[in-house]
Amino acid sequence: SSFDRKAAKQVSDQIDADLRKEALAKQRAPKGPKLILLGSGDSGKSTVLKQLKILRGGGFSDEERAIYKRRVWSNIIDAMKMLVSSLDTFQLDLTAPDNKALQQFIFDQEFLDHIVDAIRKLWKDPVIQEAVKRANELPEFFYTSIHYLNDLDRCSKPEYVPTDEDIIRVRSRTTEITETTFTIDNKMYTFFDVGGQMSLRQFWAPYFADDLSAIIFIAALSSYDQYLLEDESINRMEDAIALFSSVANNKLLQKASIILFLNKVDLLQQKVESGLSPVGKYFPDYVPCDYMETGNWFKQKFLDQRKNKTKTIYTHFTTGTDTKNMDAIISAVQDIVLKSTLNTAGIL
Known part of the structure; x- marks a missing residue:
């Protein structure tokens, strides 16, 4: 109808006016x-x-920290997957039967709250710690993630808010x-x-x-x-x-x-x-x-x-x-x- 067209034109004109105003403000800004x-x-x-x-x-801001919280959690999961995947290359084997079962489990899950206990157990495993000693052979991303794995209890709490240092160490391309x-x-x-x-x-x-x-x-x-x-x-x-x-x-x-x-x-x-x-x-x-x-x-x-x-x-x-x-x-x-x-x- 002509009413709809008129309304659409008003919206369009308003957008044009706003854009012109924005462009002018940009020009005038020092x-x-x-x-x-x-x-x-x-x-x-x-x-x-x-x-x-x-x-x-x-x-x-608090909103930005909430976004980084998700990224920290994703870095923690990726780091543990990287460690577990490196065991073959390093010719290391998890000997504790429970932890052997967890090895596959962490690849089947996407959310930290589902696998945080598994990650905690694996992180304490002496074989995993042996792999950590060879971190120089892993992608550099891993170095920055050690910071979170060493502080897993704090970083994995539902109410966790990333500190500045946590944010600095987050990796995303x-x-x-x-x-x-x-x-x-x-x-x-x-x-x-x-x-x-x-x-x-x-x-x-x-x-x-x-x-x-x-x-x-x-x-x-x-x-x-x-x-x-x-x-x-x-x-x-x-x-x-x-x-x-x-x-x-x-x-x-x-x-x-x-x-x-x-x-x-x-x-x-x-x-x-x-x-x-x-x-x-x-x-x-x-x-x-x-x-x-x-x-x-x-x-x-x-x-x-x-x-x-x-x-x-x-x-x-x-x-x-x-x-x-x-x-x-x-x-x-x-x-x-x-x-x-x-x-x-x-x-x-």
């Missing part, structure tokens, strides 16, 4: 620095964003470009987090705009002995170095400051000091040294990629899960971004 977080998968980009939210963005805005010192900062998986890389280009203040490139130092999920013939560290090269030498990005986070120093230290996964096995030109010198050795590999040697690349060694470490580094990034913004405006 434009603050735009930063993009880049890096290959599992480098720790999402962890850095979470730290930013805790340290500068007002923290997590970024499968799209996310945009996060924080107000820091009365300035609106916009951070774009781009999924590091290969399939997402072609979508980075639209954000390589002229008004980009800085690129924070995050590389996991501990990834030297790992391979890409999408292509198991490509070493993750080599992939990160190649990706950094394409960013550092991109003509469109010459105005933006480049900040390199060499992340997961804690995991690099564990790997180098355990001697279980020698760097030289993956990088034949490496000369054995302590973990900090190893970090510097990889840092040089990244810096060697830039063709324009006059371009400054600000480098920081980071442990994304360490809030104190990240607080100091975020302050340094603010200084760099402020300088870069003043430079672009011709004030410096």
